[in-house]
Amino acid sequence: MNKKLLTIPATAVALAIALAGCASSGSGSSSTGMDHSMHDTASASASASANSADHNMADAMFAQMMIPHHSQAVTMSDIMLAKQGLPVPATDLAKRIKAAQGPEIETMTGWLKSWNEPTASSSHSSHSMAGMLGDDELAKLKASQGAEAAKLFMSQMIAHHEGAITMAKTQQSDGKNAAAIALAKDIIKAQEAEIEEMKKLLTTL
Numbered sequence: 001m002n003k004k005l006l007t008i009p010a011t012a013v014a015l016a017i018a019l020a021g022c023a024s025s026g027s028g029s030s031s032t033g034m035d036h037s038m039h040d041t042a043s044a045s046a047s048a049s050a051n052s053a054d055h056n057m058a059d060a061m062f063a064q065m066m067i068p069h070h071s072q073a074v075t076m077s078d079i080m081l082a083k084q085g086l087p088v089p090a091t092d093l094a095k096r097i098k099a100a101q102g103p104e105i106e107t108m109t110g111w112l113k114s115w116n117e118p119t120a121s122s123s124h125s126s127h128s129m130a131g132m133l134g135d136d137e138l139a140k141l142k143a144s145q146g147a148e149a150a151k152l153f154m155s156q157m158i159a160h161h162e163g164a165i166t167m168a169k170t171q172q173s174d175g176k177n178a179a180a181i182a183l184a185k186d187i188i189k190a191q192e193a194e195i196e197e198m199k200k201l202l203t204t205l
Contacts, residue, residue, distance in 0.1 A: 055115050058174035062167060062184065063108040064121035069129055069164055070101040070108075073157070076133070079142050080153050089201050090150035093194070097157070100190060104183065111180065131163020147205050154198040154205075161191040 077094040080086060112119045133141075133156055144152050164187055171184035 054177060055111075055117075055180065056174075056176040058171060059177040059180045060112065060115060060117040061121060062171040062175060062180055063112050064117070064119065065129055065167055066164065066187075067105055067108050067119065069132065069160075069167065070105045072132060073101050073160055073164075074098050074105070075138070076141060076153065076157060076160070079138070080149065083145065083149055085146050087147060087150045087205060089204075090153060093157075093198065093201075094153070097194070104187075107183070108180075111177070129163060130166050131160040133160065151202060151205050154202055158195050158198050161195050165191055 074097070077098040080090060080094040081098070109119055137156060141149070141152055141156060168184035168187040168191075172181055172188075175181045175184065
């Protein structure tokens with residue numbers, strides 16, 4: 001009888017412990033849910049990283065070629081912004097081009113690093129890219145002043161933009177990375193609009 005009496009309380013204690021465990025698990029459901037939520041967020045982040053790394057050689061080439069192309073547009077804009085007595089539309093255009101293309105250079109540089117790709121192409125020199133100015137053309141832009149500088153800047157930038165649009169269209173057809181294709185689309189839209197703007201401004205100078 002003593003053994004029987006001892007067995008009953010022991011069973012009750014075990015049952016109580018089990019129930020306590022379930023209750024604890026139930027009361028901690030929000031914590032468990034949070035763990036799942038954190039796991040899902042981590043999975044989403046990993047997926048996003050994988051997507052950003054999903055690229056082909058056309059994506060890499062686009063960024064490698066567009067970085068120096070954009071860099072020259074920024075240089076051309078800086079040359080203009082250092083001048084005095086320019087027509088206001090030319091100064092405003094230079095500011096907008098620099099403000100748009102500077103951050104895009106940083107974005108594309110970040111992509112190449114995340115893709116473990118070199119930031120410069122070994123198979124293409126910057127001077128071989130469509131629309132790129134030669135040293136003599138840049139020197140001519142630096143030496144120009146006033147309305148002449150504005151006209152030269154816009155004429156050179158129209159050709160420069162046309163080269164960028166050609167590269168961006170190639171990226172749209174051959175690229176794989178969604179973000180790079182989206183940037184190519186944005187470049188085409190923005191620079192086609194600027195070309196039209198510059199053509200109209202040239203008729204007024």
